[in-house]
Amino acid sequence: MVRGLNWLLGLMVLVAAAVSMDSGRIEIEVINGLWQWLRSIDSSAALISGEIRLPRTLLALLVGAAMGLAGAALQGFLRNPLVDPSLIGVSQGAALGAAGVFYFNLLPALGILAMPLAGLIGAALILLALIALSGSMARPAIIIMAGLAISALASALLAVVLNFAPNPYAMQELVFWLLGSVANRGIDYLYLLLPAVILGGLLVWHQRRLLLGLSLGEQVADSLGLQVVRGGRFIILGCAILIGSAVSIAGNVGFVGLVVPHLLRPLVGYRPDRLLLPSALGGALVVCVADILVRSLPPEHELKLGVLTALAGTPFFIWLVWKERQRWI
Amino acid sequence: MDLMTISGLSVMQRLQDIDLSIRAGVVLGLIGPNGAGKSTLLHAIAGLLDSSGQIELDGQPIEQYSAEQRARLIALQPQFLESAWALSVHDIVSMGRLPWADSDQQIIEQAMRRTNVLGFAQRPVNQLSGGERARVWLARVLANQPRVLLVDEPIANLDIHYQQDVMQILRDYAQQGHAVIIALHDLSLAARYCDRLCLLEQTQLVSCGRVDQVLTEKLLQQVFKVEVFIDLAARPPVVLSR
Numbered sequence: 421m422v423r424g425l426n427w428l429l430g431l432m433v434l435v436a437a438a439v440s441m442d443s444g445r446i447e448i449e450v451i452n453g454l455w456q457w458l459r460s461i462d463s464s465a466a467l468i469s470g471e472i473r474l475p476r477t478l479l480a481l482l483v484g485a486a487m488g489l490a491g492a493a494l495q496g497f498l499r500n501p502l503v504d505p506s507l508i509g510v511s512q513g514a515a516l517g518a519a520g521v522f523y524f525n526l527l528p529a530l531g532i533l534a535m536p537l538a539g540l541i542g543a544a545l546i547l548l549a550l551i552a553l554s555g556s557m558a559r560p561a562i563i564i565m566a567g568l569a570i571s572a573l574a575s576a577l578l579a580v581v582l583n584f585a586p587n588p589y590a591m592q593e594l595v596f597w598l599l600g601s602v603a604n605r606g607i608d609y610l611y612l613l614l615p616a617v618i619l620g621g622l623l624v625w626h627q628r629r630l631l632l633g634l635s636l637g638e639q640v641a642d643s644l645g646l647q648v649v650r651g652g653r654f655i656i657l658g659c660a661i662l663i664g665s666a667v668s669i670a671g672n673v674g675f676v677g678l679v680v681p682h683l684l685r686p687l688v689g690y691r692p693d694r695l696l697l698p699s700a701l702g703g704a705l706v707v708c709v710a711d712i713l714v715r716s717l718p719p720e721h722e723l724k725l726g727v728l729t730a731l732a733g734t735p736f737f738i739w740l741v742w743k744e745r746q747r748w749i
Numbered sequence: 750m751d752l753m754t755i756s757g758l759s760v761m762q763r764l765q766d767i768d769l770s771i772r773a774g775v776v777l778g779l780i781g782p783n784g785a786g787k788s789t790l791l792h793a794i795a796g797l798l799d800s801s802g803q804i805e806l807d808g809q810p811i812e813q814y815s816a817e818q819r820a821r822l823i824a825l826q827p828q829f830l831e832s833a834w835a836l837s838v839h840d841i842v843s844m845g846r847l848p849w850a851d852s853d854q855q856i857i858e859q860a861m862r863r864t865n866v867l868g869f870a871q872r873p874v875n876q877l878s879g880g881e882r883a884r885v886w887l888a889r890v891l892a893n894q895p896r897v898l899l900v901d902e903p904i905a906n907l908d909i910h911y912q913q914d915v916m917q918i919l920r921d922y923a924q925q926g927h928a929v930i931i932a933l934h935d936l937s938l939a940a941r942y943c944d945r946l947c948l949l950e951q952t953q954l955v956s957c958g959r960v961d962q963v964l965t966e967k968l969l970q971q972v973f974k975v976e977v978f979i980d981l982a983a984r985p986p987v988v989l990s991r
Contacts, residue, residue, distance in 0.1 A: 499833035500833075629847055629850075633847055636833075636889075643823075645820025647816065689836065691840060
């Protein structure tokens with residue numbers, strides 16, 4: 421059943437990617453354009469399909485996959501279906517790093533890659549703070565508390581940066597970036613995001629037995645010979661790489677990491693280890709479809725991708741709280 | 750030959766200088782008041798707590814086994830268990846195979862049959878009654894096929910039918926050449942199903958031996974601070990507070 425689900429989601433991702441490549445204000449022959457782009461033929465079709473739509477589609481897929489996978493892994497590790505990847509503070513850390521580049525023009529030699537790289541550095545610093553705070557007792561309950569504290573600190577620092585914005589335009593630009601988008605980002609961004617998603621994904625994937633063992637609690641996982649503390653660190657590190665790289669490139673694309681694993685969980689028999697791949701595929705599908713919707717809206721009222729996912733995700737979150745409340749009445 | 754030998758086992762402020770040994774085929778009961786150290790002893794044997802002293806399994810110090818090897822040889826069923834997710838009974842039982850890194854369906858099915866949970870293998874564990882769930886937890890550790898099975902209060906909150914059911918399953922498992930160590934509060938069931946008993950009080954071992962050597966009025970009164978009525982000759986044996 422899980423294999424069938426993966427194939428189905430994979431097929432839907434391919435269809436969404438094809439629709440995304442064909443979506444835009446200018447009508448072009450996509451396959452022809454891509455073929456021309458690959459052969460370096462100078463044409464508008466080649467430019468639009470190869471330089472604009474292809475990176476946008478691939479970035480949407482990778483950002484969504486990173487968010488979905490990180491959400492599934494963190495929910496499994498922390499044994500809590502309401503955990504969102506932003507809980508461990510890495511998204512805020514990435515935003516803080518990127519904000520530094522906006523305001524203080526750091527790393528100018530790196531050009532357009534300065535911001536995502538600074539985002540990754542910010543995410544890494546927050547991760548180090550998280551590991552330092554949770555210490556040798558890096559167990560799920562401690563991680564949640566440390567994550568809340570660190571994400572509050574990162575949010576406060578981000579507020580300080582916004583407060584001391586050098587000019588209103590810089591602030592506006594940062595706020596727009598924070599709203600989340602995969603538009604106007606070249607193929608260069610993929611060179612940063614793809615290895616990060618592969619590395620983070622492998623770190624998480626390697627710990628899937630621990631995720632299953634943790635279903636019955638840490639004591640049982642320990643008694644099954646699983647390395648809860650060490651494996652937990654790998655999961656947190658993998659998630660930080662996934663979230664940090666996705667946020668530093670696309671800004672905040674919220675709720676994907678919360679909603680996608682939650683929707684798919686019953687379809688994999690609630691097994692946290694079997695939820696990883698479907699969540700990555702589901703996340704890729706949701707973000708790609710959301711980006712297609714964003715592009716289909718009138719250009720004079722541009723809606724950012726992160727705003728759309730938050731608008732769609734928040735009612736779902738409310739429904740989850742409602743459902744949980746019903747259980748206690 | 751003893752399957753497991755424990756000497757001078759201590760856990761900071763929770764367990765002091767425990768010496769005991771257990772042979773294959775034996776059910777050893779740990780009894781004593783709340784806070785005596787029964788659960789701590791089981792957790793220390795399972796390697797979940799930092800402890801001093803020595804544990805030998807099959808004549809080899811336990812430190813010589815890797816965490817995975819240790820988990821194959823010693824399985825623990827904690828007192829309080831809850832699944833974070835609505836996993837199926839089959840999935841819960843198959844978790845017993847995690848230390849072996851396989852999902853041997855024959856062993857999993859055998860464990861489910863032995864505990865009589867095969868009939869609802871595909872049902873979510875959160876939809877089962879307390880008694881059914883207790884047997885599912887037991888099936889998980891049986892699927893582990895450990896040489897030493899540690900069980901913490903397996904019959905707490907179970908009705909008398911399920912109490913007998915669970916204790917008989919553990920007894921059968923011991924008779925197949927394994928060692929079973931159970932922490933128990935019910936002294937009558939301890940007398941009925943255990944071959945040997947160890948009585949703990951305030952983190953220390955007070956007495957260890959045959960059932961009739963440990964379940965004496967003098968010892969129980971000294972440890973539990975109540976007068977007791979004991980009739981080990983009755984079928985089943987009776988141990989009650991007066």
